[in-house]
Amino acid sequence: MQTREKIVFITTTIIILEKICREKYAMLIMLFGLSGSGKNYVGEILKNKFNYFFWDADEALTEEMKQCIKNKKSFTQEMRDRYFSIVIDKIKSLHNIYPNLVISQALYRNINRRQILSAFPDVFFIQIATTNELIIKRLRSRGDFIDEGYADLISKNFEEPSMMFATITNNSDELSIIEQFQGIMNKYQVTLPIKPSQLSITSQSKIKSQYFFGEQDQLALSYAQDVESETNKSPVENKGEIIKSKLY
Numbered sequence: 001m002q003t004r005e006k007i008v009f010i011t012t013t014i015i016i017l018e019k020i021c022r023e024k025y026a027m028l029i030m031l032f033g034l035s036g037s038g039k040n041y042v043g044e045i046l047k048n049k050f051n052y053f054f055w056d057a058d059e060a061l062t063e064e065m066k067q068c069i070k071n072k073k074s075f076t077q078e079m080r081d082r083y084f085s086i087v088i089d090k091i092k093s094l095h096n097i098y099p100n101l102v103i104s105q106a107l108y109r110n111i112n113r114r115q116i117l118s119a120f121p122d123v124f125f126i127q128i129a130t131t132n133e134l135i136i137k138r139l140r141s142r143g144d145f146i147d148e149g150y151a152d153l154i155s156k157n158f159e160e161p162s163m164m165f166a167t168i169t170n171n172s173d174e175l176s177i178i179e180q181f182q183g184i185m186n187k188y189q190v191t192l193p194i195k196p197s198q199l200s201i202t203s204q205s206k207i208k209s210q211y212f213f214g215e216q217d218q219l220a221l222s223y224a225q226d227v228e229s230e231t232n233k234s235p236v237e238n239k240g241e242i243i244k245s246k247l248y
């Protein structure tokens with residue numbers, strides 16, 4: 001096999017592995033709950049421990065919403081609707097790049113939760129819950145633009161969710177969050193995300209029958225299996241090493 005053909009085969013294999021990870025393991029999670037409940041804290045844990053990309057949707061707050069917060073006024077529904085249109089566009093953009101994605105947003109109203117669900121039918125909602133005492137303590141320690149007075153004012157707008165959702169209680173430590181999240185994923189039989197480099201050709205071959213592969217894909221997989229048998233390493237994780245050892 002010529003050098004150029006081998007490079008094409010290796011590149012194709014990498015693309016296949018990424019496709020498998022995207023199709024089999026992709027997941028969009030929406031963390032919601034009261035201000036001070038610890039949504040971003042949980043999001044960072046999922047990012048660091050479970051290979052998710054995390055985005056805090058408050059980064060997209062409009063200027064009119066920021067003025068409402070500054071003046072201690074509640075958002076109008078029209079403000080929320082405009083804002084969530086922006087958020088949805090951003091999520092679409094991120095999800096094309098990061099198949100395993102966690103979004104944090106308070107999402108107080110069911111109409112906007114349905115707006116998200118309509119745009120992303122496979123979204124998985126997780127409410128972050130905690131005690132009022134901890135909310136007050138966290139808001140005081142944060143010292144940001146949302147204080148306990150404003151949080152109490154807008155909490156009256158929070159509606160009981162009308163869609164399916166799970167709950168993580170954020171009253172303890174990181175280990176508790178991890179255990180609760182793993183329990184939720186097990187309960188709903190959700191496969192936790194992995195990176196392409198964590199999926200070896202051997203493990204991939206066990207699930208490839210669930211997918212349709214063209215003739216070129218099969219040739220690439222066959223070649224990659226030969227590479228793995230020689231190097232005993234994942235071709236994605238060590239693609240530079242493989243090209244070097246096999247082609248030069």
